[in-house]
Amino acid sequence: MNIIVTSLFVDDQEKALNFYTHILGFVKKHDVPAGNFRWITVVSKDDQNGTELVLEPNDNIAAQDYQNSLMQQGIPATMFGTDDIDKEYERLKAHGVEFTMEPKAAGDMKLAVFNDTCGNLIQLIEQ
Template sequence: MRIHLASIFVTDQAQALEFYTTKLGFEKKTEVSMGEFSWLTVVSPEARDGVELVLEPANHRAVGPFRDALVADGIPFTAFAVTDVQAEYERLTGLGVVFTQPPTSMGPVTTAVLDDTCGNLIQIQAMNETPGV
């Protein structure tokens, strides 16, 4: 068994696709029109056959209060791995991405938190090298 799909709720699928592809660097994998919305997924260019991120419409009544509570508490909805958090922070900041937490070392991991413009906070993270390992 393996993870095939992961979902994130977005307020606007077109805006999310733009952000996740042009800013974060993911690639569109699937887009199937389903009336008002689409089955829309993106993947990492480093793993085109890996886990797909579904850009899920946030129109269910439970989504708004849930996401609002996470954002109010500064809790990221999900996390993406990067090689170098500081370099990615600088690249994304240069593209106009807004961060709610700059790169912060937390023992074995360095993290930063960004606003995806579609109602979510997203964490980027990288493992710190452990001396002697």
């Protein structure tokens, strides 16, 4: 068994698609109309047949409450990995990404946290 799709609530699908592709560097895999919204997935440019991330609209009070609660408590909604967190941090900072935690050591790994501009904090990890 493996994970093929996971989702992340976003407050604006178009803004999220732009951020996740143009800033983070993911690749759009699917963008299909779904009623008032779209089924949008992105994948790692290095593994385009890997796990898909759905940019799920938070057009639901439960989703909004969940997303807002995580943000208010400073809890990342998900985690992405990188081989060089310091290099990625500098690249993202140059694109105007706001970090709530700069890269720091945590045992045998390094962590950082940034705001995805769509209602989420994202943890970045280098193992």
